[in-house]
Amino acid sequence: MTRTPLADVACSIARATDLFGDAWTALIMRDVLTGVTRFDDLAHDLGISRKVLAARLSRLVEEGVLVRERYQERPPREHYRATPKGEELYPVLLALMEWGDRWYAGPAGPPARIRHLGCGLDTTPVSACAHCGEPLTVGNTTQLPGPGGRTGPGTRVLGPLLAAREDTPETGRPATV
Amino acid sequence: MTRTPLADVACSIARATDLFGDAWTALIMRDVLTGVTRFDDLAHDLGISRKVLAARLSRLVEEGVLVRERYQERPPREHYRATPKGEELYPVLLALMEWGDRWYAGPAGPPARIRHLGCGLDTTPVSACAHCGEPLTVGNTTQLPGPGGRTGPGTRVLGPLLAAREDTPETGRPATV
């Protein structure tokens, strides 16, 4: 898996994917955020190889997503907890879960519900505009180069087609978006 | 990578991750949704091995996330477009991007901006409750078993700790959530 190259790309999705784009990391974060925080519990719950689990956990600690903490002194035992950076991955998990629910839930319905304690209802998470609160979709958003974007050959930022709309009209190819 | 086992697990995150938990798939979807839809363009833009790109694309088509379509007749040329199922992965990408922006953007700022055409402003996507519109966080939500959840030994659904809160009080271990 090409790790380092991806992290260098000037795209936040690529940077996030470099860490999170791995079959296990999302599930580890799901577990840790829902209270499965010990090595053995994670290994059993996920069915992951202990070797790979150890590697993932130390990478996540290195990245500041998890912290390894002692939770009891005698005998000394450590577990893993999410940092704020780790907790902020929750929206990613919610989005993945929502998508999985919509497209893979059987006739019985989704395997889990998310209850919003604020309003007390079982909720479905939507990706909303921070300003007006409307749902964001492929159709009602456009991607523009940001301040931190590098320009130059081969360094796409995000959405050259849509960025191009700002200055010159596109070619004849159908616009997906 | 253990593919099939994960898809069987009664957890929508696991199901979604089985397809999406791969360093390349997220980036392919980003590209396709932003207008990079042809094989060679994808290969060059991503720097992905052509072999792996072919494998990913055919998997995505198989799953109904993309469709392979002829976009010109002479000479016959095909490209890939997102289906509704594919477009609905957009919130996942937004969440990944937002997280990457927050934690990996340099001093110059994020590499890209998302403009919401509805309100005309550059936006930051938030994961909100569909009922009340409030942001969903680890702290203000709880996970409960859903109708489609399997019960039995070894089949965690999502959040046994939080689910357990409904009936019996927890052990002495600190609750991460």
Place this chain on the structure above:
DNA sequence: ATTCTTAAGTTCCCTCAGGGAACTCGGCTA
């Protein structure tokens, strides 16, 4: 009419990451 080029993949070889299971090591506990 032959050669060039482009698009869209395949094929081949090779390395390295992941799976599985056994081993380690410190520190209780019976």
Place this chain on the structure above:
DNA sequence: TAGCCGAGTTCCCTGAGGGAACTTAAGAAT
């Protein structure tokens, strides 16, 4: 003092991914 967690390491083996060359089909160039 033998056993038993919890938390990893180590070992071997297979298979997925990288890289680069090859293929096929259909214009376009000369």
